[in-house]
Amino acid sequence: MRFDVVHPAELTAGEIGRWRALQRLTPTLHTPFLSPEFTRTVARFRPRTRVSVIHERDDIVGFFPFEHAPLGRGLPVAPGLSDAQGLVHADDVAWDARAMVRACGLSVWEFDHLVADQRVFDEHVTTAAASPVIDLRDGFDSWYRTIRARSSRVRDLPRRWRRLEREHGPVRFVLEATDDTAAGALDTVLEWKSAQYQRTGRSDRFAQPWIRGLVHQLLDEHAGGFRGCLSLLYAGDELVAGHFGLRDHGVVPTWFPAYAPSMGRYSPGLLLHLAMAHAAAADGVQLIDMGRGAKTYKEELKSGDTTVAEGRVARLVPTAALAWARTAPVRSARRAVDRNPRLYDVADRVLRARGRWRPGTANGVSA
Structure with missing residues (x-):
């Protein structure tokens, strides 16, 4: 097995x-976050981004995208933004995760959205969410019947x-905005x-x-099936809500949904989704992945769940221990909050109260 690390x-x-x-x-790899175009675009803004091209004899059997941070700390591509992480590799190939980390010049590789069926990392997973x-594989109508039956908000x-149409004009939706007004929107x-x-x-x-530069660059990316996807909801000529995400392999992860605060009474976030x-x-999309996190609107709209995992592959070297000491307490506290609905509610209320008292805060409404 050979690991060639390249930009x-x-x-x-x-x-x-x-x-x-x-x-x-x-x-499980059908996500734009694991597409080569995503890694190549991120690398323009995060110069420490690397890819290990994995060879077995004369064949390429995998690709491992990562960011090489200081002290040999390995991070996912676009740390803090990517909702799907892992190896892109052939099913019939296996190797040691620590040996791969060492071959990439890392002391540790940390992940927080590892996709399912990454067996090479099984022993390194600490928690799953x-x-x-x-x-949408059975069509829109099938999905809509299911969620409508269980949610009064959806039925409304x-x-x-x-x-919204009566008070602001005809409602129209653009799945992928590509005209000259897209950047402004x-x-x-x-x-x-x-x-x-x-x-x-x-x-x-x-x-x-x-991050702002990356999002604008991704808006212009159209390579093969991969592209940035700006979806917009209008009432009359007024922009009501929008979402920027990515699209590839029939999958659209929801990434940055938002709406005009003045339109809150119409439930624009739900209307947008x-x-x-x-x-x-x-248009051929089979799955919309709303991402990890317990939010009411996700529970109302979901068909089911996939699983993402958190953990770390660490070598027995001092720099790996130092990285653990710097990040473990924060990760542990976040996991505890995520697992406990009461703690999550308390933490959310505390953060919202802090936001209200933050100087210069503008009014915004969660999608």
Whole structure:
């Protein structure tokens, strides 16, 4: 087994083709976060991004994308943003995870959204969490009947849609905005999302220039089946809600949904997801992955759950121990909150209260 570590820009056309071929063979890898185009785009903004091209004799049998942080600490590509992580590899090949980490020049590789069926990492998983999904493989109508039967809020959405039309004009939805106004609409959606982060006491991701730059770059990415996907909901000429995510292999992970605070009474977040599911199903999307995290709207919309895992592959070296000491307490506290609904509710209320008292906070509403 040989591990050749390269910058993503150095991947050849043949290697990218092999990566995508391996990805197609395994359903759990059908996510744009594990597509080569995502890693290559992230590398423009995160220069420590690397890929290990894994060879067995003369064959390429896998690709391991990661970020090589200081002290030999290995992180997922786009740390803190990627909702799917892991190896893209052939099913009939196995190797030692620690040997791979060592061959990549790392002391440790940490993950928090490891996709299912990554057997090479089984012994290194510390906890697993549900990631709610909208399954559209049987079509929109089948999914909608299921969620409508169990949620009074979903049953009320047609009335809210009609009220929105009556008070603001005809409602229309764009699944993938590509015209000259798309960049401006994206900025509006990101401003709404920033306001939401601030109002709820969360860290504002878009205060980091690399994240904002990455999102705008991804909007322009159209390589093979991979592309950035900006979905917009309008009432008349007014933008009501939007979502920016990615699309590949028939999967759309929800990434950054947001809506105009003034439209809160219409449940625009739910209307956006409903319109997105309807249009996406008609356009060949099979799965909308809403991501890890316990939120009411996800429970109302989901068909079921996939599983993502958290853990670390650590070598017995001092730098791995140092990395553990710096990150373990925070991760442990977050896991405890995520597992306990009462703790989650208390933590959410504390963060929202902090957001209300934060100087200069704009009003935003969670999608």
